[in-house]
Amino acid sequence: MHGGAAMARKDLLKGLIETKSAEPETPPAAPAPARIDAARPRYSKGAIGAVSQSIAELKSRSISEVDPRMIDQGGFRDRLDHEDPDLDQLIESIRLYGQQVPVLLRPNPNDAERYEVVYGRRRVAALRALHMPVKAMVRVLDDRELVIAQGQENAARRDLTFIERANFARQMRDAGYDRKVICDALHVDKTLISRMLSVADRVPVALIEAIGSAPGIGRDRWVALADRIRGRDLTEAAKGETSDARFEAVMAALVRPRPPAPPPQTVRTQDGAALARVARKRGTTVVSVENRTAEGFEDWLVENLARLHREWSTARGK
Numbered sequence: 001m002h003g004g005a006a007m008a009r010k011d012l013l014k015g016l017i018e019t020k021s022a023e024p025e026t027p028p029a030a031p032a033p034a035r036i037d038a039a040r041p042r043y044s045k046g047a048i049g050a051v052s053q054s055i056a057e058l059k060s061r062s063i064s065e066v067d068p069r070m071i072d073q074g075g076f077r078d079r080l081d082h083e084d085p086d087l088d089q090l091i092e093s094i095r096l097y098g099q100q101v102p103v104l105l106r107p108n109p110n111d112a113e114r115y116e117v118v119y120g121r122r123r124v125a126a127l128r129a130l131h132m133p134v135k136a137m138v139r140v141l142d143d144r145e146l147v148i149a150q151g152q153e154n155a156a157r158r159d160l161t162f163i164e165r166a167n168f169a170r171q172m173r174d175a176g177y178d179r180k181v182i183c184d185a186l187h188v189d190k191t192l193i194s195r196m197l198s199v200a201d202r203v204p205v206a207l208i209e210a211i212g213s214a215p216g217i218g219r220d221r222w223v224a225l226a227d228r229i230r231g232r233d234l235t236e237a238a239k240g241e242t243s244d245a246r247f248e249a250v251m252a253a254l255v256r257p258r259p260p261a262p263p264p265q266t267v268r269t270q271d272g273a274a275l276a277r278v279a280r281k282r283g284t285t286v287v288s289v290e291n292r293t294a295e296g297f298e299d300w301l302v303e304n305l306a307r308l309h310r311e312w313s314t315a316r317g318k
Helices: 002-022 047-052 055-060 087-097 121-130 143-156 162-174 179-186 190-202 205-211 219-229 243-254 297-315
Strands: 064-066 103-107 115-119 134-138 265-268 274-281 284-289
Touching: 087 121, 115 121, 115 143, 121 134, 143 179, 162 179, 162 190, 162 205, 162 219, 179 190, 190 219, 205 243, 219 243, 284 297
Parallel strands: 103 134
Antiparallel strands: 064 134, 103 115, 265 274, 274 284
């Protein structure tokens, strides 16, 4: 009995040892997660490629790399200057340090293989010049969401000038967006939006584009230009090396040189004596009568001045 129990315990112990020895000593190491910054850059194959990715992959990747040749302009034009004098500096910065801030894109609704820029146009232009992929967040946005996102990004930037923001508000208004949406997009109140639109409506778009961003010209001077222009076509006057200089040239063209005041005239009596002197100034004509020569004519003139004016008006048919 005791021998049988001992044998059973021995067999049980042997089985446990064999089971333990059959298991691996350490579990296999889990594969390390791939690092985005260590992955080789790769271009997206267009909007269709992005949409066809699995939901899990889309959730795991917040930043995509997109070929800049697949990116079109989107939304409204925010910058007025056709040439960006600081673009070369941005290109050099990205060349040295890489793209630090992603841009925002949406799939192009008119071409499923392409994208549109929501914001980050300068970064896209710089990366296109460098032939480098664009790090971007890709979001499916409708037109309203696009312009609001673009406007809010513009509002956060300090380099957009007053007239660029006013022109952006005009484009939104002309596209049918109401004031509240425009205010939300630019993050300003209705009063300022009204002032912006007042300037953008009174200064022709062609003249605004001819002048450019005018970084040194604030709201008050644009309001002054809008007050004075009164429908005149001054596009040809927008000449100058810089945008500010072109604005000043247009303002100078609005200020008409005043003709010199005519010299004073002397009215004489029949015998040649000086009766009165007439001096014409801005908005007034001053008649100074020589009382000693007039001998009371000055009093008669004052008493009959209204009657003389009536007779003159009647003769003119008024």
